[in-house]
Amino acid sequence: MTQDSAQISKRAGELLERLRATRPLVQNITNFVSMDTVANALLALGASPAMVHSIEESADFAARADVLTVNTGTLSPPFLEGGESAATAAHMLGRPWVLDPVGVGGGKFRNDAVLRLLRHRPAVIRGNASEIMSIARIAGLNPQAAAPRGVDAAHTTDEAFVTARLVARHHLCVVAATGAVDLITDGERVLRLANGHELMTRVTALGCALSAVVAAFCAVGEDAFEATASAIAVYGVAGEMAAEQANRPGSYRVAFMDMLDAITPADICARLKVL
Amino acid sequence: MTQDSAQISKRAGELLERLRATRPLVQNITNFVSMDTVANALLALGASPAMVHSIEESADFAARADVLTVNTGTLSPPFLEGGESAATAAHMLGRPWVLDPVGVGGGKFRNDAVLRLLRHRPAVIRGNASEIMSIARIAGLNPQAAAPRGVDAAHTTDEAFVTARLVARHHLCVVAATGAVDLITDGERVLRLANGHELMTRVTALGCALSAVVAAFCAVGEDAFEATASAIAVYGVAGEMAAEQANRPGSYRVAFMDMLDAITPADICARLKVL
Amino acid sequence: MTQDSAQISKRAGELLERLRATRPLVQNITNFVSMDTVANALLALGASPAMVHSIEESADFAARADVLTVNTGTLSPPFLEGGESAATAAHMLGRPWVLDPVGVGGGKFRNDAVLRLLRHRPAVIRGNASEIMSIARIAGLNPQAAAPRGVDAAHTTDEAFVTARLVARHHLCVVAATGAVDLITDGERVLRLANGHELMTRVTALGCALSAVVAAFCAVGEDAFEATASAIAVYGVAGEMAAEQANRPGSYRVAFMDMLDAITPADICARLKVL
Numbered sequence: 071m072t073q074d075s076a077q078i079s080k081r082a083g084e085l086l087e088r089l090r091a092t093r094p095l096v097q098n099i100t101n102f103v104s105m106d107t108v109a110n111a112l113l114a115l116g117a118s119p120a121m122v123h124s125i126e127e128s129a130d131f132a133a134r135a136d137v138l139t140v141n142t143g144t145l146s147p148p149f150l151e152g153g154e155s156a157a158t159a160a161h162m163l164g165r166p167w168v169l170d171p172v173g174v175g176g177g178k179f180r181n182d183a184v185l186r187l188l189r190h191r192p193a194v195i196r197g198n199a200s201e202i203m204s205i206a207r208i209a210g211l212n213p214q215a216a217a218p219r220g221v222d223a224a225h226t227t228d229e230a231f232v233t234a235r236l237v238a239r240h241h242l243c244v245v246a247a248t249g250a251v252d253l254i255t256d257g258e259r260v261l262r263l264a265n266g267h268e269l270m271t272r273v274t275a276l277g278c279a280l281s282a283v284v285a286a287f288c289a290v291g292e293d294a295f296e297a298t299a300s301a302i303a304v305y306g307v308a309g310e311m312a313a314e315q316a317n318r319p320g321s322y323r324v325a326f327m328d329m330l331d332a333i334t335p336a337d338i339c340a341r342l343k344v345l
Numbered sequence: 346m347t348q349d350s351a352q353i354s355k356r357a358g359e360l361l362e363r364l365r366a367t368r369p370l371v372q373n374i375t376n377f378v379s380m381d382t383v384a385n386a387l388l389a390l391g392a393s394p395a396m397v398h399s400i401e402e403s404a405d406f407a408a409r410a411d412v413l414t415v416n417t418g419t420l421s422p423p424f425l426e427g428g429e430s431a432a433t434a435a436h437m438l439g440r441p442w443v444l445d446p447v448g449v450g451g452g453k454f455r456n457d458a459v460l461r462l463l464r465h466r467p468a469v470i471r472g473n474a475s476e477i478m479s480i481a482r483i484a485g486l487n488p489q490a491a492a493p494r495g496v497d498a499a500h501t502t503d504e505a506f507v508t509a510r511l512v513a514r515h516h517l518c519v520v521a522a523t524g525a526v527d528l529i530t531d532g533e534r535v536l537r538l539a540n541g542h543e544l545m546t547r548v549t550a551l552g553c554a555l556s557a558v559v560a561a562f563c564a565v566g567e568d569a570f571e572a573t574a575s576a577i578a579v580y581g582v583a584g585e586m587a588a589e590q591a592n593r594p595g596s597y598r599v600a601f602m603d604m605l606d607a608i609t610p611a612d613i614c615a616r617l618k619v620l
Numbered sequence: 621m622t623q624d625s626a627q628i629s630k631r632a633g634e635l636l637e638r639l640r641a642t643r644p645l646v647q648n649i650t651n652f653v654s655m656d657t658v659a660n661a662l663l664a665l666g667a668s669p670a671m672v673h674s675i676e677e678s679a680d681f682a683a684r685a686d687v688l689t690v691n692t693g694t695l696s697p698p699f700l701e702g703g704e705s706a707a708t709a710a711h712m713l714g715r716p717w718v719l720d721p722v723g724v725g726g727g728k729f730r731n732d733a734v735l736r737l738l739r740h741r742p743a744v745i746r747g748n749a750s751e752i753m754s755i756a757r758i759a760g761l762n763p764q765a766a767a768p769r770g771v772d773a774a775h776t777t778d779e780a781f782v783t784a785r786l787v788a789r790h791h792l793c794v795v796a797a798t799g800a801v802d803l804i805t806d807g808e809r810v811l812r813l814a815n816g817h818e819l820m821t822r823v824t825a826l827g828c829a830l831s832a833v834v835a836a837f838c839a840v841g842e843d844a845f846e847a848t849a850s851a852i853a854v855y856g857v858a859g860e861m862a863a864e865q866a867n868r869p870g871s872y873r874v875a876f877m878d879m880l881d882a883i884t885p886a887d888i889c890a891r892l893k894v895l
Binding site: 376377378381382418419420421422448451452454455546547548549550593594595596598599 | 652655656659660663664669670671672673674676677680681684698873874875876877878879880881882
Binding site: 101102103106146147180271272273275319320321323324 | 402603
């Protein structure tokens with residue numbers, strides 16, 4: 071069921087180069103905490119970010135952008151409206167969009183919001199293990215899954231394994247539960263990657279930025295599973311390389327942005343860990 | 346009236362270790378400028394930040410969080426509603442919350458907002474000297490206190506001394522007026538600390554982040570006066586250590602975040618300046 | 621038509637020193653992505669930033685601030701209301717304000733917003749070449765000008781030359797179209813500067829921060845054309861100096877903030893490139 075490491079590395083390197091050559095326009099409807107980091111991560115990698123969330127503009131912009139992310143952090147009714155409107159537009163135009171269900175499981179408003187967004191068929195759902203398990207619970211797929219307390223993961227990706235596959239099959243999309251181990255599945259194919267670094271959890275919004283990077287890869291790759299795996303491979307390897315430059319959260323954030331710019335296909339081939 | 350430096354250092358070190366061991370969940374209803382810095386400062390220190398401000402979620406989340414901050418920067422009616430709702434919930438559950446009255450004194454909307462928030466009984470008010478003096482003025486405690494012009498302090502903490510004690514007694518809370526000298530009082534006890542560095546005023550939102558750090562310490566310390574003093578001690582010493590690594594605002598910001606991660610109880614003992 | 625390089629450098633150095641001596645209070649009504657960077661750039665340079673955008677406060681604050689910027693990124697009806705209200709107040713008080721028409725040309729809502737803001741007579745319009753060309757198009761001055769796709773420039777400043785002068789004459793203001801070459805005109809005088817560095821396009825919000833820096837210089841210079849040229853000269857030289865310290869976007873951002881603090885009149889004299 072897993073794929074060969076060399077093949078995944080090669081594909082990730084190809085998509086990275088295509089991304090840098092074509093600079094896809096990524097529309098981000100994301101939380102206030104993450105906007106700076108999301109925009110800078112996309113720019114460092116070589117994509118073109120745009121933050122357009124208001125109901126007056128979000129759907130029109132989705133028709134012009136190559137790809138869209140909708141993130142449910144710091145959620146409010148206007149952002150949800152803007153997000154739904156953009157997601158509908160993207161879906162109707164056959165364009166991929168990525169859902170980052172930040173904090174899902176944390177209460178009725180956010181759960182309902184995620185259920186509404188899911189109707190517009192994201193190509194990828196990217197969250198931590200607890201968020202993926204909460205989606206299964208609120209969608210009635212796995213009522214036993216426990217709710218997390220804050221916005222940080224309370225489960226490992228291994229615990230989320232069965233649930234992630236259920237969610238992928240039910241919603242006909244790719245599901246990525248990321249953490250110490252990253253699990254990617256489209257319901258059939260399953261991949262587990264083990265790059266990244268603990269310091270990534272000590273800098274805010276690096277999960278949100280990963281979702282945007284997944285979107286950027288979806289804009290240049292035909293297959294959402296491959297694109298998601300490639301994005302997570304690149305991000306994890308960059309995270310590992312950054313930890314060789316900096317060992318505290320302030321300087322790590324800077325080094326990580328530098329590495330998104332510096333990383334090459336050869337780095338991915340040399341370092342990718344497929345479990 | 347002042348306490349012994351060794352005793353304060355020891356207490357600050359103990360609370361810092363408890364904070365890192367228990368990772369309190371800190372809900373932040375804070376201004377847009379500061380969200381990135383507040384989240385990163387809490388993560389660097391070892392706490393778990395969450396930004397949840399919408400009226401749909403803020404009170405529910407306050408019931409799950411360990412502690413709350415409400416900050417009045419970039420204030421708008423929806424944020425005020427969300428803040429009041431969370432503050433009421435925190436107060437009713439007997440949980441401490443910290444008010445950062447950014448820009449109070451600057452106009453009717455913000456002054457009224459602060460008066461409304463004060464009704465929900467913060468455990469700590471943390472501001473600069475001008476903000477603390479403005480609170481006294483708008484609450485009718487000290488009508489002579491002058492209004493500041495922008496969001497930066499126009500007074501020293503020594504000028505705020507009598508006023509801070511009045512505010513603490515009237516609102517039955519801890520008041521911290523921070524600046525070149527930091528003044529902490531619960532109306533009876535008074536403490537003056539003199540760490541920190543001028544570069545802290547050259548990076549935006551470090552005051553807002555201090556309020557969130559005070560909240561994190563309130564989550565692990567029983568006594569709000571001690572917790573506030575400990576937070577300010579840790580923050581000021583980290584600020585001083587950072588200035589030994591960097592002498593310009595861009596790199597200082599990075600060094601400061603690193604120091605919130607690196608600082609140890611021994612650093613506090615070696616460097617704390619109690620006046 | 622161009623001015624002498626030595627004269628411009630000298631003036632830029634004088635205004636920089638005046639700015640640092642007087643610390644003008646700059647009110648920023650700017651997009652969410654840029655707030656952190658705008659505030660930090662102003663602080664690093666030596667000005668005093670304040671973000672006050674709500675309709676409840678924006679006009680009152682404009683009456684107290686030295687200068688105002690209104691930026692149309694992440695635009696929503698409440699921000700537009702707040703921006704219009706502040707711009708009216710600034711205009712009526714005879715105080716300069718700077719319009720940064722982020723993303724203009726990208727749709728009816730944003731175009732209408734920019735047209736409404738233009739009625740309140742900005743002293744300076746600062747955008748990329750595509751945005752300046754879009755303003756001409758939506759104002760009916762140059763119907764052929766093409767619309768950009770995202771928020772990044774699709775035109776060079778040379779292409780915008782004729783259009784920028786038209787816009788300046790029609791709106792009786794200074795127009796700055798910045799990019800690899802920076803074009804500044806008040807309809808009569810024209811100046812082209814060629815400092816800066818490609819890495820400035822790889823960090824989000826550096827354009828927004830430039831608009832705020834232009835505003836800060838307008839607060840200390842009597843002539844908006846000179847003030848704008850001075851601001852752009854300082855910013856571009858700082859950008860070039862930062863590129864000698866860092867060659868990746870993460871560390872470049874840090875180095876750039878440091879250089880806004882470090883730059884001296886002598887640096888400007890030694891490095892300014894007037895075309």
